[in-house]
Amino acid sequence: MLNRGVEPDTGLLERMAKGDEKALEELYRRYSAPVFALLLRILQAREEAEEILQDTFVQLYREAARYNPERGGVTAFLFTIARSRALSRLRKRGARPQKVEDLDLHDPEQELGLWREDDPEGRILVGRALAKLEPTDRKLLEAAFYLGYSHTELSERFQMPLGTVKTRIRRALLKLREFLGGPVASGSEDV
């Protein structure tokens, strides 16, 4: 987040740690839509996603003081809380969700919401980076991330040796990082 009249996420979290509810409101305004999309993707159930969305922001508010900016960005902190809660809910259910046909967030034809107001290029870049991954590697990474499958479960579902699953997931994440680095241009000191 740039500091050009817009308060950085870390500043909001610091204020929130002191009990400032306006800061919570601003973080909710910035991130509720992407977090809700993540929860819908994991849970495939709107009512549960709403419930976990509430839990996520309540936990963020209560644990804001624990946040250490040296250990990653606010979005990673927030998404970690959301994903962890959603996966716990999935495990309690005892079965992974079946994909709901009318709620396919990976269907580019289906426009369920608008972009995050402050970061329209993020989705493009991540989408492009994902598209560059080897398709099976991508599926494995997404199944581990969004559905919390273990190596063994992935091995069974994808009918692949355990070692291959491990190798492919590692490769997928490292490649994703490489692709997100992008062809970076330097020389931004002035216009």
Add this chain to the structure above:
Amino acid sequence: MKNLPELLPDYALDLLGDEERQLLEAQLRADPALRRELEDLQHTLYRLPESLTPVTPPPGVFAKVQRRTSSRRLWLRVAAAAAILVVLWLGSFSFNQYVQNRVLAQEQAKVSSWMSNPKAEWRLLKDSSGQSFGTMLWLPDGRCLIVLSEIAPQGKVYQAWGRRAGENPTSLGTFSGRVFETHYKEFQTMGVSLEPPGGSPQPTHPLGRVPVS
């Protein structure tokens, strides 16, 4: 025994068994470089949800969050004090939201159209601290599209610039939204600055630039 850094992707995904996890955590406590590598991988991993289309949650959810984080007394006091303002605000909010949604939809359509062109190339626009504040896409025919992370702050506009070697920057126009289409063909670098409304003859608050030749 595996090389410990090799376990980091699995650790980030919470895929390690107890024994390997404990071993790695012991090493993480002692090795700052390993911790940084883990944080870097976690940062990458938690960019995955950025690929999802954001979905605006129902309007009542935040009120429920507030109820759980505020004392009931405070909430009631704020609610009573804000009641009249809320009625007024809702009227203006609906209209503002409508306008904002239309602009976002138009910007989205434009960028999607560019991204679907296989000839389009892109580069990140970075500020002096190295932080990305947008992306520039360009086509071989000389057109380029500047896509910024944020709309211009209130009371300011963005101004696009092209620069030839050894010359002052040439203004390519001002804009206050996130997306601006212009041309790059005769320039060596393209940049963006933040300016007062109407723009400036030369950049007063440069944000960053990228080479295009």
